[in-house]
Amino acid sequence: MKLENTIFKKLSCIFAITSALFLGSCETLTQISKSLDLGTPTDSEINSGLKQALEYGTSYASDRLSKEDGYLGNLAIKIVFPEEAKKxxxxxxxxxxxxxxxxxxxSVNRAAEDAAIEAKPIFVAAIKDMSITDVxxxxxxxxxxxxxYFENKTTSSLEGKFKxxxxxxxxxxxxxxYWSDVITRYNKxxxxxxxxxxxxxxxxxKAIDGLFYEIAKEELKIRENxxxxxxxxxxxxxGYADSQGS
Structure with missing residues (x-):
């Protein structure tokens, strides 16, 4: 009976979430997760779940920035003249x-876009190295x-790979x-x-700063949405993390 109840609860949860996504229910997934008892995750589930989320988020950010206009078309991270060269x-x-x-x-934004894709294996390695305490x-x-965590663990590797x-x-x-022409003409x-x-x-x-900016957006999205x-x-x-923070 206990096994049947567990199976029923999981099937009910899956059905409710699927209904919200595909049947246009106005009930949000947050409300659904609160109304269903998903239980306290085990250490193994926490480890797998967080690493799954981080791998998706970092890969998505890297892929997006590596496309044409990934930097140039994003006003938040677009690379412009360095401050000392504004004049x-x-x-x-x-x-x-x-x-x-x-x-x-x-041209400098195109260079950053060329490098962005190389961040993926560096982040994957950092994720694999996470201990359960880190997680x-x-x-x-x-x-x-x-x-x-990624800034502390990967910045040096990213610099070595990107430069x-x-x-x-x-x-x-x-x-x-172009830069040489600019500086030469200015100096004359x-x-x-x-x-x-x-x-x-x-x-x-600036390419690395932009990458971490996008990763922070992905992190916030999965925490809040x-x-x-x-x-x-x-x-x-x-959902467990939400309950611990409330």
Whole structure:
């Protein structure tokens, strides 16, 4: 009888969630998960559920940013002139060289897009290395706990992987030449203080910053939006986390 009740509860849960998704019910998945007893997840379920969510979130962010305009078309992370070169950009635009500045901006964003896909195996390795303590701390931690974990564990590896790709891409798309032209022309303007900037280092850092920005968005989505919890395991694990935070 106990086994039959357990099976019935699981089937009821699956049916309710499916109905909400496919039959247009106004009851949200959050309300459903609260109305059904999914139970307290085991350590194994917490481990599997969180890692499943993190692998999906990091892969999705990496894939999205690696597409054309992944950086260039996203105003939140679009790479523009470094702060120390803003005066360069403004001066050149004021003397009719705006198109050259635009070429620099387009090309550095294309370089970041070329590198973004390389983040996936680095994140997968970091996820596999997580202990159950790491997993629980992330699950029950702040809304950006996973993002902070990845920043601490993967930034060095990402820099090592991204920089040569970005350097190659900057050359391929002409950014190095455009940047050199920009700096050369600026430095020839009378009374201007000559400027130098490490373009590949700057683009690498901004590419990584943009990647973590997108990962943070994915993390927040699955923590706050029950509809983003696409499996019963995720519903159970993050429903438990919700209950611990209330």
């Amino acid at each position: 360069v950009e403004n001066t050149l635009r004021s003397v009719g060289l705006g198109s050259l500045c635009d070429q620099v901006i387009t 629980k701390n992330i699950l029950l931690g702040a809304d950006n706990a996973a993002t902070q 040569p790709i970005i350097e190659s891409s900057l050359t391929k798309v002409g950014a190095t030449k 303007i009378p009374l201007m203080t000559p400027i130098e900037a490490d373009l590949s280092k700057y683009v690498t850092q 029950a509809a983003a919890r696409s499996t019963l395991l995720l519903q159970k694990v993050f």
